[in-house]
Amino acid sequence: MNHSLEVKNLHVSIDGQAILKGFNLTVPKGEVHALMGPNGTGKSTLAKVMAGHEDYTVESGEVLLDGVNILGQEPDEISHAGLFLAFQYPMEIPGVSIANFIRAAKQARLPEGEEINAIEYYKDLYAKMDALKMDRKFTARSLNEGFSGGEKKRCEILQMAMLDPKYCVMDETDSGLDIDALRIVSEGVNHMRSEDRAFLVITHYQRLLDYIVPDVVHVMFDGRIVHSGDKELAKELEIKGYDWVKEAFATASA
Amino acid sequence: MSDTDLQDQAIQVDTEKGNFKYPENYEFDAGVGLTEDTIKYISDVKDDPDWVREFRLKALEVFQKKPMPTKWADKDLENIDFDKIRYYLSKGQQPARSWDDVPDDVKETFERLGIPEQERKFLAGVEAQFDSEASYSRMKEDLEKEGVIFVGSSEGLAKYPEIFKPYFGKVIPTADNKFSALNSAAFSGGSFIYVPKGVKLKQPLQAYFRINAENFGQFERTLIIADEDSEITYMEGCTAPKFETATLHSAVVELVALKNAKIQYITVQNWSSNVFNLVTKRGMADEGAEVKWIDCNIGSRLTMKYPGVVLKGKGARGEVLSIALANDGQHQDTGAKMMHLADNTTSNIISKSISIGKGRSTYRGQVHMPKHLKNCKNNTECDALLINTNSRTDTYPAITTRGQNNTVQHEASVSKVSAEQIFYMMQRGLSEGEAMSLAVNGFVNELMKAFPMEYSVELKRLIDMEMEGSVG
Ligand SMILES: Nc1ncnc2c1ncn2[C@@H]1O[C@H](COP(=O)(O)OP(=O)(O)OP(=O)(O)O)[C@@H](O)[C@H]1O
Ligand SMILES: [Mg+2]
Numbered sequence: 001m002n003h004s005l006e007v008k009n010l011h012v013s014i015d016g017q018a019i020l021k022g023f024n025l026t027v028p029k030g031e032v033h034a035l036m037g038p039n040g041t042g043k044s045t046l047a048k049v050m051a052g053h054e055d056y057t058v059e060s061g062e063v064l065l066d067g068v069n070i071l072g073q074e075p076d077e078i079s080h081a082g083l084f085l086a087f088q089y090p091m092e093i094p095g096v097s098i099a100n101f102i103r104a105a106k107q108a109r110l111p112e113g114e115e116i117n118a119i120e121y122y123k124d125l126y127a128k129m130d131a132l133k134m135d136r137k138f139t140a141r142s143l144n145e146g147f148s149g150g151e152k153k154r155c156e157i158l159q160m161a162m163l164d165p166k167y168c169v170m171d172e173t174d175s176g177l178d179i180d181a182l183r184i185v186s187e188g189v190n191h192m193r194s195e196d197r198a199f200l201v202i203t204h205y206q207r208l209l210d211y212i213v214p215d216v217v218h219v220m221f222d223g224r225i226v227h228s229g230d231k232e233l234a235k236e237l238e239i240k241g242y243d244w245v246k247e248a249f250a251t252a253s254a
Numbered sequence: 255m256s257d258t259d260l261q262d263q264a265i266q267v268d269t270e271k272g273n274f275k276y277p278e279n280y281e282f283d284a285g286v287g288l289t290e291d292t293i294k295y296i297s298d299v300k301d302d303p304d305w306v307r308e309f310r311l312k313a314l315e316v317f318q319k320k321p322m323p324t325k326w327a328d329k330d331l332e333n334i335d336f337d338k339i340r341y342y343l344s345k346g347q348q349p350a351r352s353w354d355d356v357p358d359d360v361k362e363t364f365e366r367l368g369i370p371e372q373e374r375k376f377l378a379g380v381e382a383q384f385d386s387e388a389s390y391s392r393m394k395e396d397l398e399k400e401g402v403i404f405v406g407s408s409e410g411l412a413k414y415p416e417i418f419k420p421y422f423g424k425v426i427p428t429a430d431n432k433f434s435a436l437n438s439a440a441f442s443g444g445s446f447i448y449v450p451k452g453v454k455l456k457q458p459l460q461a462y463f464r465i466n467a468e469n470f471g472q473f474e475r476t477l478i479i480a481d482e483d484s485e486i487t488y489m490e491g492c493t494a495p496k497f498e499t500a501t502l503h504s505a506v507v508e509l510v511a512l513k514n515a516k517i518q519y520i521t522v523q524n525w526s527s528n529v530f531n532l533v534t535k536r537g538m539a540d541e542g543a544e545v546k547w548i549d550c551n552i553g554s555r556l557t558m559k560y561p562g563v564v565l566k567g568k569g570a571r572g573e574v575l576s577i578a579l580a581n582d583g584q585h586q587d588t589g590a591k592m593m594h595l596a597d598n599t600t601s602n603i604i605s606k607s608i609s610i611g612k613g614r615s616t617y618r619g620q621v622h623m624p625k626h627l628k629n630c631k632n633n634t635e636c637d638a639l640l641i642n643t644n645s646r647t648d649t650y651p652a653i654t655t656r657g658q659n660n661t662v663q664h665e666a667s668v669s670k671v672s673a674e675q676i677f678y679m680m681q682r683g684l685s686e687g688e689a690m691s692l693a694v695n696g697f698v699n700e701l702m703k704a705f706p707m708e709y710s711v712e713l714k715r716l717i718d719m720e721m722e723g724s725v726g
Pocket of ligand 2: 045171172
């Protein structure tokens with residue numbers, strides 16, 4: 001079996017407008033890849049298409065989880081297959097507490113008739129909240145409702161840790177986090193790094209990659225990856241900006 | 255008839271819990287349509303005293319003269335054909351005191367609905383009505399010793415006229431509306447309850463209304479009198495099999511809370527989607543008394559129901575907490591009425607409606623607070639949740655407050671479960687139905703905390719089923 005998240009020649013449009021234009025990427029298990037690129041190049045689009053969002057039209061291409069194409073599957077099926085998306089903009093769900101929500105999400109993974117063990121569940125939940133330095137009182141609060149930007153992001157990582165996914169896609173998890181939170185959340189992610197898990201970390205800033213050190217850095221521009229390198233590439237971008245990539249890309253495609 | 259005999263007969267079972275029926279087999283049948291003879295037949299079968307015979311016939315006249323409601327109404331009302339309905343069907347007038355004495359088909363019906371089990375678990379008494387009459391009625395013996403009366407309406411008016419008669423038809427007069435008149439003419443079944451002074455029931459009494467027959471109208475009539483300083487909780491549930499033809503359910507429920515008494519009346523309405531549910535419910539609260547309606551409407555084709563409280567004595571309190579869920583093809587037209595008639599009276603209305611698909615929900619409120627009163631308070635909150643853009647919701651609060659020392663608070667909100675919220679939840683592994691269910695539960699969560707536990711569990715289950723079913 002192929003142990004990776006693989007995107008092959010993906011073309012995606014919305015309302016007739018092309019956004020992903022032949023996107024290719026392979027993230028093997030055990031690795032962390034960073035995806036960077038100017039605003040509006042299609043990073044979040046990629047993340048949502050992989051998660052099964054129905055608004056986007058897939059013109060061609062494949063997204064393979066361990067060799068199985070997940071395009072066309074329902075979002076919950078993709079989730080069960082092991083893909084987790086930490087959203088750039090997490091939704092608020094009024095009246096549904098964090099504890100109940102995560103519990104329902106875990107319950108949905110169990111076979112029919114099997115019940116989650118409540119005591120084990122809370123033990124696990126509290127341990128992970130403690131690790132992320134989240135106040136235990138948060139469990140009773142409505143999911144993301146009235147949360148600060150940073151609190152929402154922390155809550156995304158809590159869910160990620162609780163649901164134990166194989167493939168983690170994190171869309172700008174660092175934006176909104178203060179300096180301490182950035183470190184704490186990164187530690188949480190590093191703790192999850194393992195041989196049988198892969199991460200695709202979408203970010204604009206090197207500072208996140210100081211903590212979560214990537215194996216590969218990709219630069220995306222106009223709907224596809226135009227340049228890949230090691231962790232030094234992110235540092236280079238931080239200093240030089242994207243202009244040189246754009247120029248190189250323009251010359252290359254001319 | 256043995257159990258195997260029953261199984262041999264064609265029992266129509268559906269995935270929905272209440273959607274099954276047994277073959278019709280009635281001893282008493284008033285036939286199709288409504289005339290004086292129909293009413294006389296009902297009176298004869300029931301052996302009504304003269305005052306009740308007259309009461310019924312007068313009510314029939316009122317019903318025939320009164321036009322269909324026009325102000326608070328739905329066009330769908332025009333689709334009720336009163337000439338095609340059967341107004342009385344029963345196997346006999348005497349309810350059994352033991353489930354063993356209930357006819358097999360009826361007993362099986364209630365067993366499938368879980369009634370005997372609930373009775374054992376947490377109820378102080380149960381009345382189970384099958385079409386026009388109660389088949390089973392029983393209350394714990396210690397309550398009987400304390401003087402609590404829990405019987406059907408016919409037994410109540412026959413055996414206890416001195417308590418029954420002074421209150422019957424007083425909280426809701428015959429002419430209140432066309433359907434209260436219809437009920438007053440054709441009423442059968444329902445409960446009569448009297449709780450003596452100072453007696454506080456720790457467990458609820460429950461009535462379960464079951465419609466089994468097609469083209470049928472059920473007109474139960476309930477009167478609950480809580481004497482001074484007494485307390486009672488009453489729960490009612492209902493189901494019917496789904497027929498192609500229209501079924502009519504038109505009840506009248508009158509509550510009387512005397513000085514410092516407390517009545518809590520809980521409804522889980524889960525009629526099948528061919529039932530017109532047109533019900534008049536009102537309570538009267540004397541000095542220091544409290545009447546609380548917890549009213550949840552999940553089923554029916556059209557429900558029109560606006561539980562009310564007449565706050566008659568000083569310091570009386572009234573409350574209506576309601577949840578309505580309108581799925582495709584349903585209209586839940588619900589609300590509340592609060593009539594403040596004395597100083598220091600307070601009322602609270604919290605209404606939550608959920609509209610799904612082409613479902614429609616309407617809130618109609620009426621709060622009346624005349625000028626000469628002092629220190630009266632009303633709080634009204636109505637929140638609507640829309641799931642998908644076709645659903646429709648309307649709010650018509652009519653609050654007439656006068657007087658400088660009275661306060662009224664009114665809040666209304668409309669929110670939507672967006673496709674992005676559903677996507678977010680599905681990304682975490684929930685199915686579309688589970689995601690919608692969770693959003694709906696989140697919406698009613700706060701309010702449900704005010705409900706008794708057994709009841710919230712049942713309600714959650716019904717909501718989950720309804721949401722699972724609404725995913726195409
Ligand atoms: N639902 C949508 N309807 C219309 N246009 C959309 C939609 N979603 C994305 N787009 C457009 O697709 C392009 C790519 O958007 P996307 O959110 O994927 O960018 P991004 O790389 O994540 O940007 P950022 O760094 O700002 O988060 C943008 O031009 C955006 O406006
Ligand atoms: Mg983005």
